[in-house]
Amino acid sequence: xxxxxxxxxxxxxxxxxxxxxxxxxxxxxxxxxxxxxxxxxxxxxxxxxxxxxxxxxxxxxxxxxxxxxxxxxxxxxxxxxxxxxxxxxxxxxxxxxxxxxxxxxxxxxxxxxxxxxxxxxxxxxxxxxxxxxxxxxxxxxxxxxxxxxxxxxxxxxxxxxxxxxxxxxxxxxxxxxxxxxxxxxxxxxxxxxxxxxxxxxxxxxxxxxxxxxxxxxxxxxxxxxxxxxxxxxxxxxxxxxxxxxxxxxxxxxxxxxxxxxxxxxxxxxxxxxxxxxxxxxxxxxxxxxxxxxxxxxxxxxxxxxxxxxxxxxxxxxxxxxxxxxxxxxxxxxxxxxxxxxxxxxxxxxxxxxxxxxxxxxxxxxxxxxxxxxxxxxxxxxxxxxxxxxxxxxxxxxxxxxxxxxxxxxxxxxxxxxxxxxxxxxxxxxxxxxxxxxxxxxxxxxxxxxxxxxxxxxxxxxxxxxxxxxxxxxxxxxxxxxxxxxxxxxxxxxxxxxxxxxxxxxxxxxxxxxxxxxxxxxxxxxxxxxxxxxxxxxxxxxxxxxxxxxxxxxxxxxxxxxxxxxxxxxxxxxxxxxxx
Numbered sequence: 385x386x387x388x389x390x391x392x393x394x395x396x397x398x399x400x401x402x403x404x405x406x407x408x409x410x411x412x413x414x415x416x417x418x419x420x421x422x423x424x425x426x427x428x429x430x431x432x433x434x435x436x437x438x439x440x441x442x443x444x445x446x447x448x449x450x451x452x453x454x455x456x457x458x459x460x461x462x463x464x465x466x467x468x469x470x471x472x473x474x475x476x477x478x479x480x481x482x483x484x485x486x487x488x489x490x491x492x493x494x495x496x497x498x499x500x501x502x503x504x505x506x507x508x509x510x511x512x513x514x515x516x517x518x519x520x521x522x523x524x525x526x527x528x529x530x531x532x533x534x535x536x537x538x539x540x541x542x543x544x545x546x547x548x549x550x551x552x553x554x555x556x557x558x559x560x561x562x563x564x565x566x567x568x569x570x571x572x573x574x575x576x577x578x579x580x581x582x583x584x585x586x587x588x589x590x591x592x593x594x595x596x597x598x599x600x601x602x603x604x605x606x607x608x609x610x611x612x613x614x615x616x617x618x619x620x621x622x623x624x625x626x627x628x629x630x631x632x633x634x635x636x637x638x639x640x641x642x643x644x645x646x647x648x649x650x651x652x653x654x655x656x657x658x659x660x661x662x663x664x665x666x667x668x669x670x671x672x673x674x675x676x677x678x679x680x681x682x683x684x685x686x687x688x689x690x691x692x693x694x695x696x697x698x699x700x701x702x703x704x705x706x707x708x709x710x711x712x713x714x715x716x717x718x719x720x721x722x723x724x725x726x727x728x729x730x731x732x733x734x735x736x737x738x739x740x741x742x743x744x745x746x747x748x749x750x751x752x753x754x755x756x757x758x759x760x761x762x763x764x765x766x767x768x769x770x771x772x773x774x775x776x777x778x779x780x781x782x783x784x785x786x787x788x789x790x791x792x793x794x795x796x797x798x799x800x801x802x803x804x805x806x807x808x809x810x811x812x813x814x815x816x817x818x819x820x821x822x823x824x825x826x827x828x829x830x831x832x833x834x835x836x837x838x839x840x841x842x843x844x845x846x847x848x849x850x851x852x853x854x855x856x857x858x859x860x861x862x863x864x865x866x867x868x869x870x871x872x873x874x875x876x877x878x879x880x881x882x883x884x885x886x887x888x889x890x891x892x893x894x895x896x897x898x899x900x901x902x903x904x905x906x907x908x909x910x911x912x913x914x915x916x917x918x919x920x921x922x923x924x925x926x927x928x929x930x931x932x933x934x935x936x937x938x939x940x941x942x943x944x945x946x947x948x949x950x951x952x953x954x955x956x957x958x959x960x961x962x963x
Contacts, residue, residue: 395506512573743759
């Protein structure tokens, strides 16, 4: 049988996974990153299924890279926690499984590329895709800057009021991280001779402009750290180890970045635009971040050995009602300590640190420099944000990790059985992910068309019944319950049932609409004190959405004809005026 060379197809699919989630417009419902994350799953699993059919001879053994143990540990621990503390929804277990199985799979793909000596070719393709995605992000930022009044365009989203510019990514911190990775990709292309210096420098300054437009203090930190990394390694193979070019990278680039930021703020100074300065960025939000760290530490002390449960930080803190609830403490180590405990965190970090030591032992090369730059940027961001909770950062990093893994476990199976298992598992996994994705689009559209401020009667029982009959409904049950709950009339009819459904959602996530509806149900039930505490905590957690939630309470009171709710509505209005 003629062998099939599918390497180019794999490179293209991996490149799309590293660029399309950042090019397609950000969506706000039901999860801000739903489309971007599912795109990452789809492109990467498509690459995996193509690799399964790559014609390179019979497989004699299954080889598992050691870094895959990290994903396996995450998977095993999440499953054990769910058995001890059953989740409200099965989807809370399936989503981590989807992430961790995919992480193990992409690590395997990266290791497969190394075995077949395709790392250099693959990284060259990924470098071009990442550089293109970063450039597109900056173009989108300048479109938002110069044309702030447009509402929607294909592959370009409008700028949100009172937000810094972040292209289509949806979060300014993620945009800054992606642009820093784009710089690392451009430097890699320069190092391997695929990009000329006269094109490289303007491109880097163009990316710097995008990082500055995000208004993130992390941008300057990335520039300093990557400058040190590029100083440590020669710009090209001809530079001597003691070359003065290194001091130029270390000394000049951060100052050029600061100067460029100053010039941009001066040139673009008009009422429409307010670029956050480096000084203001470095001095802002420290108190908020310290509070987040305090939340994570307090939760860790509550359950230091095995944590409070994977993904339960937000609802756990809200139900305790003595610390401001958050979904992430914006520090990956503290997040792991709080949710999984000290034993699991220590085991996981040990696996990662050992892999980093093996990475550093690789001979100096442009490929190693590129991957090390990506690792540094994502590690820094993970200590101040939560990028590795998103598939579009986590899964490409898994591919890079597999590319630079030297240790593996060899499992011997009959070659024919190995071949059949690999292809069957790839087909099944890809089919499930694709099918779930298209059904998620349906529910997302249904979710997005609903008003979040007031209850809606436009959702018919037939629509919920249709969703309930979907084979992949287990992925979507929390969303359908949200649709069901927000479509119910806020009144005394079926009060206990409605309150129980809303409480189930509250046990799962912290959402302003769910919290406000719970306070209304508590007021309808005559629990005025609990209703006040619940609403005040919503107001403290979501201050920007408080006026909208106040309107929800007023509207519910006008329709319910309930004295308790009328009194609660009056109190909420007075509390808002006092504030």
